[in-house]
Amino acid sequence: MAARSQARWQRGHVVEAELVAEGVRRIVLEVEHPEHAAPGTHVDVALTAQGRQQTRSYSVVRSEGGGRRLTLSVQLSPASRGGSQAMHALAVGDELTVTGPVQSFPLAVGAGRYVLVAGGIGVTALVAMASALRRRGADYELVLLGRSRRVMAYLDELSAEHGDRVRVHVDDEGTPLSVPDLVGEIAAGSNAATTELYMCGPIGLMDAIRSSWTDHALPPTNLRFETFGSSGRFGAEEFLVRLPQLDRDVAVAPDTSILDALNAAGVETLSDCRKGECGLCLAKIVEVDGTLDHRDVFLSEAQKQRCTNLCLCVSRAVAGDSGDRATVTLHLT
Structure with a gap:
């Protein structure tokens, strides 16, 4: 993961903005310092939402004109902390x-073969990859998943571009x-050892693929992923983080993360991806009163079960049967 401090901030002007699926807005920016965005890249966007400064990351769907025009696509999240709402409010001419x-x-x-798996808005990370593989003449397959076709961005465009290399799985169509x-x-294929799978989507989908990949003893380095969010097993609710080493208690609201709550309280922590991928914000768990919802893809399932560490940027906790507020006691390294 490239560090945010290495990125160059610049102005971007909105030149196109339209819905491309239910709840998904396509935003095309013209930037002042053009740089071609290779497949797999994202840009960070500085936003003012809900009265505070926020930074959000969005995959570059298309890079055109030598990187002068960058296409992003944003899903409006019902649990938004303001970022997706601010992006959906953009209009042509905004900066x-x-x-x-x-x-x-x-x-x-x-690679001998490529399999790209996109769940929902995760497709935005894979559109450019699929186009690059087609231009290379590579052996590839694009697997698209969604609850309904009406919420699946770029479905028709990708089907037209990639033809029978596209597999579509839609929940409401059975x-x-x-x-x-x-x-x-993949495991039964003649080139299983050289097949690479790239995935972006909900945590549950990616955890299931990782588990099955391990069960089939496929090379772990051939499984690549990026998250687009941090959906978990439980709905977000307020909980308390205790830091005995600092003699501090910090409340974590439903619309924020442990990491942001600690930073707002003046507790400095290391972080980078803010998506549960890199592990830089890992903290030691001392005690949990309630149920932990890890929500990251950095820790293995076995590590999550041991419950000795968590990622501050995405992990949460919910109350147990008592109905009281959950409490997580941490030691920051």
Whole structure:
């Protein structure tokens, strides 16, 4: 993951803004310092939402004109902390402060076969990858998942561009993806050892693929991923974080993260991705009163079960049967 401090901030002007699926807005920016955005890159966007400064990351769907025009797409989240609402409110002519392209999800060269799996808005991270693979003449497959076709951005465009290389699984049509079948097909293939799978989507989907990938003893380095959010097993609710080493208690509201709550309280912590991927904000768990909801893809399932560490940027807690506010006691390193 490239560090945010290495990114160059610049002005970007909105030149196009339209809905491309239910709840998904396509935003095209013209930036002052053009730089081609390779497949897998994102830009960070500085926003003022709900009265505070926020930084959000969005995948670059298309890079045109040598990187002068960058296409982003944003899903309006019902649990938004203001970021997606601010992006959906943009109109042609508005100005944003954005970084240049940041590479965090690079597409490798030389794999025997590529499988791209996109769940919902996760497709935005894979559109450019699929186009690059088509231009290369690579052996690839694009697997698209969604609750309904009406919420699946770029579905028609991708189907037209990639033809029979696209597999579509839609829940409300009774065609959900079977992860064991997908990974089993890869494992049974003649080039299983050189097949790379790139995935972006809900945490549950990616956890299921990772588990099945491990069960089939496929090379772990051939499984690549990027998250677009931090949906968890439980709804967000307020909980308390205790820091005995600092003699501090910090409340974490439903619309914020442990990381942001600590920073707002003046507790400095290390962080980078803010998506539960890099592990830089990992903290030691001392005690949990309630149920922990990890929401990250950095820790393995076994590590999550041991419950000895959590990622401050996405992990949450919910109250137990008592109905009281959950409490998580941490030691910051």
